[in-house]
Amino acid sequence: MSLGARVRGLFELCRPANAVVAGVLTLIGAYVAGRPFAFAALIAAVATVFATAAGNAINDYFDRDIDAINDPDRPIPRGAITPHGALVFSAVLFAGSIVLALSLPVFAIAIAVVNLVALVAYTKLFKGLPGAGNAVVAYLGGSTFLFGAAAVGRPFAAAVLFALAAFSTFAREVIKDVEDVAGDREEGLNTLPIAVGERRACWLAAAVLAVAIVASPVPYLRDLFGVAYLVVVVPADLVMAYAAYAAFDEPARAQGLLKYGMVLAAAAFVVGRAFA
Structure with a gap:
């Protein structure tokens, strides 16, 4: 070589x-x-x-x-x-x-x-x-x-962003496991959808995303960021909510949508800081 x-x-x-x-x-x-x-x-x-x-x-x-x-x-x-x-x-x-x-x-x-x-x-x-x-x-x-x-x-300045990113990533990883169930089962892996069932895993992912969406206005409500933050984070929330819905029938599409939602959410914090 x-x-x-x-x-x-x-x-x-x-x-x-x-x-x-x-x-x-x-x-x-x-x-x-x-x-x-x-x-x-x-x-x-x-x-x-x-x-x-x-x-x-x-x-x-x-x-x-x-x-x-x-x-x-x-x-x-x-x-x-x-x-x-x-x-x-x-x-x-x-x-x-x-x-x-x-x-x-x-x-x-x-x-x-x-x-x-x-x-x-x-x-x-x-x-x-x-x-x-x-x-x-x-x-x-x-x-x-x-x-x-x-x-x-200033670690706590990014605490909300950390939590939102972690929740969204967890949901995306679970949905990705739902997409990969056939291959993972063949390899003998015991992922969450295999252990509890695909629909239950999707419901868990949806619940975690719901927590992230409900928590997303916190920086605005605490006067850390202004309206500019909401202008970007609301579309991110909508994308994530739709991804949670799509996961039950189209997990591949759902986890792709979550990527875009997570990028938008990160952009919301950048915009929020820029106009704070």
Whole structure:
């Protein structure tokens, strides 16, 4: 295997687009906290990119046997990277993330430590437990905003955004599991829809989304943001509500709609801060 092929394999292990998006969400957290241009915000964003890339790499390490059957073009199954190489690469990225995080405030360091443990433990401990894996992914998704705010010394400024992102992500993960029931059952996985039934899982996702939608006006009601926030968050709520309805018959469409709803919700916080 050539050096170029190995480098490409390492790059693919990181899932760079996914890692960069996580870094951007961290910056949004700092922005919502009112300090987007602080050097600490940039440090936190880079640490998030490293940690996300490391989590993706170690997930591929643990999933190498399944990927050999379901996704043989992944770097490890196709031989671009050895399992040991992926593990070492992940450890290097985790180390880089830790070094960067240590320069941040204590609360941000605590979030980083919890997230790193969750990323490492996800595949082995939580992924196969009904609902637990969804909850871990939801926490990690929402925590990027919290981490950005904590990095600039104002963690609670992004608390509502963290909660809304976590609820929405949990619902989307559950709906995605509903979409994947046939394949997951064949692989012997015990996801939430398999454990409790697809319709019950959809109802749970709808209930969680309802909590997020009901809570979304809180920044406006607490005079943190003005009408501009509502102008953007209301369409986001409508998209999420429709996604909850569509999940019962069209889970693939529903989880796609939730992506757009979550992007709109994040944009609402950016707009809200801009016009605060």
